[in-house]
Amino acid sequence: MTKRYPFLDLASVNEPYMDEMCMAAQRVIRSGRYIGGDEVNDFQSELGRYLNVPHVVGVSNGLDALRLILRALIELGRLTPGDKVVVPANTYIASVLAITDAGLTPVLVDPDPATLNITAQAISTAINTHSGIKAVMPVHLYGRVAWDEDIRKVVSDNNLLVIEDSAQAIGARSHTDGLYVGHNHAGALGHAAAFSFYPTKNTGALGDAGAVTTHDKALADTVRALANYGADRRYHNIYQGYNCRLDPIQAAMLRVKLPHNDDENRARMQSARLYDRLITHPDVIKPLLPEFEDECIWHQYVIRVRNGKRDMMRQQLKLAGVDTDIHYEVPPHLQPCYAGLSHVPLPVTEMTASQLLSLPIARGTDLEDVAAIAEIINNVNLTE
Numbered sequence: 001m002t003k004r005y006p007f008l009d010l011a012s013v014n015e016p017y018m019d020e021m022c023m024a025a026q027r028v029i030r031s032g033r034y035i036g037g038d039e040v041n042d043f044q045s046e047l048g049r050y051l052n053v054p055h056v057v058g059v060s061n062g063l064d065a066l067r068l069i070l071r072a073l074i075e076l077g078r079l080t081p082g083d084k085v086v087v088p089a090n091t092y093i094a095s096v097l098a099i100t101d102a103g104l105t106p107v108l109v110d111p112d113p114a115t116l117n118i119t120a121q122a123i124s125t126a127i128n129t130h131s132g133i134k135a136v137m138p139v140h141l142y143g144r145v146a147w148d149e150d151i152r153k154v155v156s157d158n159n160l161l162v163i164e165d166s167a168q169a170i171g172a173r174s175h176t177d178g179l180y181v182g183h184n185h186a187g188a189l190g191h192a193a194a195f196s197f198y199p200t201k202n203t204g205a206l207g208d209a210g211a212v213t214t215h216d217k218a219l220a221d222t223v224r225a226l227a228n229y230g231a232d233r234r235y236h237n238i239y240q241g242y243n244c245r246l247d248p249i250q251a252a253m254l255r256v257k258l259p260h261n262d263d264e265n266r267a268r269m270q271s272a273r274l275y276d277r278l279i280t281h282p283d284v285i286k287p288l289l290p291e292f293e294d295e296c297i298w299h300q301y302v303i304r305v306r307n308g309k310r311d312m313m314r315q316q317l318k319l320a321g322v323d324t325d326i327h328y329e330v331p332p333h334l335q336p337c338y339a340g341l342s343h344v345p346l347p348v349t350e351m352t353a354s355q356l357l358s359l360p361i362a363r364g365t366d367l368e369d370v371a372a373i374a375e376i377i378n379n380v381n382l383t384e
Contacts, residue, residue, distance in 0.1 A: 010204075044058050072223045
């Protein structure tokens with residue numbers, strides 16, 4: 001019987017924390033406080049300490065975190081509808097949805113084909129090509145930090161707002177300081193950042209959850225009000241806001257799992273190194289190992305399959321018992337809802353989208369499994 005290698009088994013991911021999560025759930029239920037309260041406040045404090053960032057606002061999900069940041073910057077007069085935001089074209093669609101939802105204009109740029117992240121050169125080219133660029137949204141794709149000395153220089157020289165999409169990168173660090181000296185965690189590099197704690201993330205909730213992090217108290221206060229119907233206190237609404245609050249039950253789950261985030265990341269780093277050492281298939285392009293290990297926390301381990309053979313590789317792996325995924329098969333500018341953006345030439349994004357294949361790397365896929373999967377890949381015949 002063929003052994004199965006599931007791409008992601010969330011029951012296995014959460015099994016080590018089951019008893020503690022059950023106790024945390026009971027704690028919330030017995031508290032009688034089901035909106036806000038100590039669980040949310042304590043999680044915000046704990047995440048802030050972990051990331052070394054002074055202000056954290058728990059919110060409903062990662063997309064809402066981005067939307068709230070951009071709306072808050074508009075309310076504070078730092079952005080104006082119509083302003084342009086540079087964003088990598090190969091991101092998940094949430095990054096672009098948040099920009100257009102705020103009435104801002106996305107300027108899509110191709111990523112570095114080696115790292116699949118935005119580059120300083122791409123940002124500079126966008127600035128020289130488009131007027132009205134006021135912000136950049138680095139996306140730490142697949143858990144790899146999209147930040148270096150060159151990016152810091154170009155955003156500083158051009159006085160750009162930096163909104164990090166840190167949805168996939170909790171615990172990753174840059175070895176270049178962010179805009180604030182001494183702060184190098186993803187989520188503490190720019191003016192504000194959005195996190196997702198969707199269940200599949202390295203530290204995931206048991207449903208939707210997210211957070212906004214920032215060094216800016218005024219921005220944090222504005223996000224917090226916007227997320228709570230626009231109210232700065234009960235029944236006093238200073239903005240036309242939303243209902244985007246973090247549920248205490250999810251905050252309690254995240255409080256259980258956050259202390260283990262570094263262990264989870266280290267396990268993925270080990271798996272990534274082993275994949276890199278063992279995969280030798282000539283049609284496979286492996287993801288670039290970072291110069292410093294903690295620059296990537298391997299939310300996904302994404303190979304690229306050359307010569308239009310990705311789908312054949314995926315089918316052969318499925319027959320051999322290996323489940324895979326694609327992140328992301330259709331980039332935002334080719335989605336029906338963004339047909340107006342499809343005229344932009346984005347050759348790297350479109351080429352890589354046809355090649356990407358994500359391999360199992362989460363808890364439940366141990367190093368023996370990684371070795372077996374690598375051997376299966378190496379034995380796949382793509383010449384038919």
